[in-house]
Amino acid sequence: MKFLVRLATKNLWRYGRRTLITAAAIALGLATYVLLDSMLVGADEESVRNLIWYETGSARVMHPDYWAERERAPLRHVIEDPDSVLDALRSQDVAATPRTTFSGELIVWRDPFPEDGSLLVHVTAIDPETDGRVYRFDQWITEGRPLQAGEPGVVLGSWLAEDLGAEVGYPLIISARSRYGARVTIDAEVVGILNSPNPVINRGGIFLPLDIADLYLDMEGAVTQIDLRFADYARVEGPIAELKQLPALRDLEIADWRLLGADYIAMMEADSVGSGIILFLVFVIAAVGVSNTMLMTIFERTREIGMMRALGMDDRAIRNLFLIEAAGIGLIGAAAGILLGALGNIPMVRVGIDYSAMFRTMDAGYRSTGVLYGAWVPSTFVIAALMGVALAVIVALVPTRRALRMDIPRALSRQ
Amino acid sequence: MISVTNVQKQYRDGDTTVHALRGVSLSIEQGEFISIAGPSGSGKTTLLNLIGCIDTATAGEISIDGRAVAGCGKRELAAIRREKLGFVFQSFNLIPVLTAFENVAFSLTLTGTPDAEARERTMRILDEVGLAGMEDRRPSQLSGGQQQRVAVARALVKEPTVVLADEPTANLDSRTGHAILELMVEMNRRHNTTFVFSTHDQMVMDYARRLTMLHDGEIVSDERRSA
Incomplete structure (x- = not known):
């Protein structure tokens, strides 16, 4: 050899x-x-x-029946007492934020928009105080400012804003059904444009303060989801299994980001x-x-x-x-x-x-x-x-x- | 020592069957210096190839040192070639990347000879063929005659039963050819090694002490001469 x-x-x-x-x-x-x-x-x-960082968090707590109907963003299957869940999560040092996602119609009209129009959308209502614990939007607000609790402001994804011809200060209407099926109309104003590294957010993101959504949609404190952030998103099975043992979360579903982002x-x-x-x-x-x-x-x-x-x-x-x-x-x-x-x-x-x-x-x-x-x-x-x-x-x-x-x-x- | 009995060789050339050898019988003894001669197409190279175990006969029997080669597998034939046969080719066929020393030692490497012994035997045979001092030259740095001397040394170094030489002077000028033949005669005399040539060169025939003439695949004469 x-x-x-x-x-x-x-x-x-x-x-x-x-x-x-x-x-x-x-x-x-x-x-x-x-x-x-x-x-x-x-x-x-x-x-x-x-x-x-911008869509799913590491995991999401939701009503067990919500996931099957998620495409319609139903307000029937909600977390009735998010505070007890948030307290339980806080006791485990898990970063969490409540959100409500609902479907509706975005209506704009000529002057100041270039033309009249409406668009079926999913709106995400976020808690401006705690959202930053899980998501990283604030640094990507390229025009205007972040949302503030108590004001009917809207932050739009930058590409959606561009497509609509929207600018900061423009008024718009979100028409939706409340939790109990009543037609509601939210008069809002564009307060910020979000240009994030996630194209899904830029293309269709519409964000509203959670308390405004709560008020208009008759949520009575309920939310559709609580999003979580773990230190290591590659290993989420262990923490999720532990959280499932908590009494406050026992009747709820926890889905990890792989399931939430299953399409991707x-x-x-x-x-x-x-x-x-x-x-x-x-x-x-x-x-x-x-x-x-x-x-x-x-x-x-x-x-x-x-x-x-x-x-x-x-x-x-x-x-x-x-x-x-x-x-x-x-x-x-x-x-x-x-x-x-x-x-x-x-x-x-x-x-x-x-x-x-x-x-x-x-x-x-x-x-x-x-x-x-x-x-x-x-x-x-x-x-x-x-x-x-x-x-x-x-x-x-x-x-x-x-x-x-x-x-x-x-x-x-x-x- | 080498026995060829009623050997036939046929091969296909397109639609025709060529009868290269038609029942050749021949016996070659230890120490012979034999030329198998004849015109082109007479079957001399085919016979040499069969004796050299690099081709197989269609019929008949060949044995070397009493061992029949018919029925031997590829590996057994390779072992016979490695241990009992030495080859000298018309176009030298040295390994271009190896030096003269390495080309000669190659034969001993194949037989598994220990390095020290291989070195000693290689140096001695190179000295005998007149290439002392040229051990480190590559084939491209040697003349045609010198390359053929390396080939002769490579064939002889393993002390084979027989050295088979196919037209060994064909690529050499007549003076160099003479020198190579003289060298082979000398090696035959000194080591009593059997040499079998295939040739149509009169000069080679003149050196042979036995001349076997082939024509159309048959032996037409087999003449022994005195040295």
Whole structure:
């Protein structure tokens, strides 16, 4: 084996140009893989973060029957005594905020809006005092100011505001059904425009103070949900199981962000299949490029193979010799590819790529509005290295086997 | 030592069947210096390939040192080639990335000879073929004659039963060819190694002490000469 490794190393040097060309093809494929994977993982990480920070929190407490009817945002299934729940959560040092989500019709009219119109919407009533414990909106109010309790103010997502032609100070009407089915009309004024990193919020977010919603919707202190924030959103099962033991929460449902953001999670999983296919294609392209040069390399050395067989070298040893050479090329390619990928990933992680123009017009499903950053994924580098070597070895296998199947006299007569 | 009995070799060339050998029988004893000669297509290279276990006969029997090669598997044939046979090719066929020393030692590496012994035997045979001081040169740094000397050394270093040489002078000028043949004669005399040549070169035939002529796949004459 030592001899084979030495011979293989010498052959790699001897066919230096071809070694470099083949290794370069592998390196390019791997660098592309590293960068693509970094971007996809970065996008997923940021999307999950933005989903939790702006849409779902880490988990949500709600009436057990609410979830099944959540699309209609019903006010029938509510938490009647949110204060006792909040007290219980506070005793466990869990950051929490009450909210009420309801469906209604947003009505605007010409002057000051560009034209008359109405829109079916979901409105989120938030407690301005405590919402910041779970969500991070305040820093993204780009125009106007945050909501204040007791005033019929509305904060709009920036893209929705843009689509409506809304500006701070514009009046609007929210028409909805109260908890008991009565038609109610809330006269409100746009007090702030919210331009968050979450496109779902920017595209459709309408926020109202919770006490105003309580008043108009006859909620009598009830809310539709209490949203929670845990220190580590990756591990929510344990804290949720503990909270379920609390008497105040025993009859309520607690859903984690994965369930609350199930639509996005499903899309992310579908995306990861698509991304897997893209990454697979990258490898196929690299494999085609590599196999061509590998094929040439081995066929050009058919006579050498014939000579080694004539001298009594085992077919297995000859195959191993060529596979070691291929692995060497793969290793050089993998090292170069990883280096290239790592260098390319530095600006991806630090500066990112600005997709804001694309995300504004197209709903790609990602919870990101602008700059997507790459991520350092150590496993990708390990996989890339292994794939580089495996790729080279696999594409060398077929031509080597074919060359070894050739009769020795025929192999020796090859020019 | 080498026994060839009624050997036939046929192969397909498109729609036609080519009869390369038609029942050849031949016996070669230890220490012989034999040329198998004949015009192109006479079957001399085919016969050499069959004796060299790099091709298989359609019918008939070949045995080397009393061991029948028919029915041997690929690995057994490789072992026979590795241990009992040495090859000298028309176009030298050295491994380009290895030095003269390494090319010769390659044969011993395959037989699993310990490093120290392999080194000693390689240096000695390189000295015998007149390449002392050129051990570290690669094939590209050697002349054609020198490369063929390396090939002869590679064939001889493992002390094989027989050295098979296919047109060994075809790629050499006549002076170098003579020198190589003289070297082989000397090695034959010194080590009593059997040499079997296939050739249509009169010069090689002149050196042979036994000349077997083939024509259309049959032996037409088998003449022993005095040294």
